[in-house]
Amino acid sequence: MGEISKEDNEKILALKERLRTTYKISTNAEQKKRIITHLAKIDSILKDISLGKDISEDRLAELNIKKISQNGENAANITSTSDNSSASDNRDYLKDDIGNFAVKYVEIHGNTKDTEINEIYSYFLFLESVYLPPLSQIYLKMDFNFGRDRDIIFNKFDMAKHLVNSYVEDYKMLASLVGKKEQYDSYKERMKQQRQYLLVKLGEFLHEFDDFLLKVIDNMKTNKPNILNPDDIYKNDFVESKYLDGRNYRDIVKSLESYTLFFINILRIPNFKKSGN
Numbered sequence: 001m002g003e004i005s006k007e008d009n010e011k012i013l014a015l016k017e018r019l020r021t022t023y024k025i026s027t028n029a030e031q032k033k034r035i036i037t038h039l040a041k042i043d044s045i046l047k048d049i050s051l052g053k054d055i056s057e058d059r060l061a062e063l064n065i066k067k068i069s070q071n072g073e074n075a076a077n078i079t080s081t082s083d084n085s086s087a088s089d090n091r092d093y094l095k096d097d098i099g100n101f102a103v104k105y106v107e108i109h110g111n112t113k114d115t116e117i118n119e120i121y122s123y124f125l126f127l128e129s130v131y132l133p134p135l136s137q138i139y140l141k142m143d144f145n146f147g148r149d150r151d152i153i154f155n156k157f158d159m160a161k162h163l164v165n166s167y168v169e170d171y172k173m174l175a176s177l178v179g180k181k182e183q184y185d186s187y188k189e190r191m192k193q194q195r196q197y198l199l200v201k202l203g204e205f206l207h208e209f210d211d212f213l214l215k216v217i218d219n220m221k222t223n224k225p226n227i228l229n230p231d232d233i234y235k236n237d238f239v240e241s242k243y244l245d246g247r248n249y250r251d252i253v254k255s256l257e258s259y260t261l262f263f264i265n266i267l268r269i270p271n272f273k274k275s276g277n
Contacts, residue, residue: 097262203269
């Protein structure tokens with residue numbers, strides 16, 4: 001591969017920092033073991049970079065560092081920014097799990113000042129519109145048992161989506177009460193409780209989703225995988241985003257797991273179910 005680019009070097013450093021953060025908050029022993037292994041790979045690559053050694057494509061691929069194509073195929077989905085730009089300076093797009101400005105920033109309502117909930121809403125919509133389609137039974141083929149687990153996960157996603165949409169609608173109602181102080185204050189207090197409930201439930205879903213994805217990733221490494229087409233290439237003509245087109249399902253699931261961890265870190269909600277065990 002030759003000398004690694006500044007962009008990929010920054011992505012590796014960012015990935016290392018996110019994994020260290022995830023390790024601190026994780027209560028999953030198996031997940032912590034995976035993180036330690038991954039961090040060791042990162043440190044090995046960073047050491048070789050500092051010594052001026054060439055880094056092979058295979059070693060870089062193990063870190064799941066996606067590269068933007070040179071022919072600009074991803075230009076519609078990824079907005080480049082200068083080094084001194086930040087998410088607050090570029091409100092059209094937010095950074096994804098590897099540092100690309102790929103997630104379209106969407107406000108739940110034009111008058112909201114709650115940038116945190118806007119960002120969470122944006123990342124949720126990205127998960128739904130970009131990552132869930134290739135995981136569906138139309139594209140990723142699984143045997144009966146794994147397919148049943150997938151159905152359960154998709155049902156739980158629908159419940160999380162209902163909570164998200166309900167909060168959005170209630171926020172619009174709150175905005176309509178501006179000028180009616182007593183009603184506004186009462187509704188706002190209720191919204192505070194609803195907001196916290198939403199974040200907790202969304203966090204619970206993402207932790208369960210991550211457990212499922214880790215199970216799928218492990219299975220694809222076996223001699224008799226229950227995932228029937230891991231090396232098939234994904235192409236979807238029915239969605240606007242082409243962010244994942246041209247990648248195989250094995251790579252997409254790994255990428256989705258990385259994005260899910262990234263989303264969990266944004267929420268900062270621990271895995272209460274495993275904490276209680």
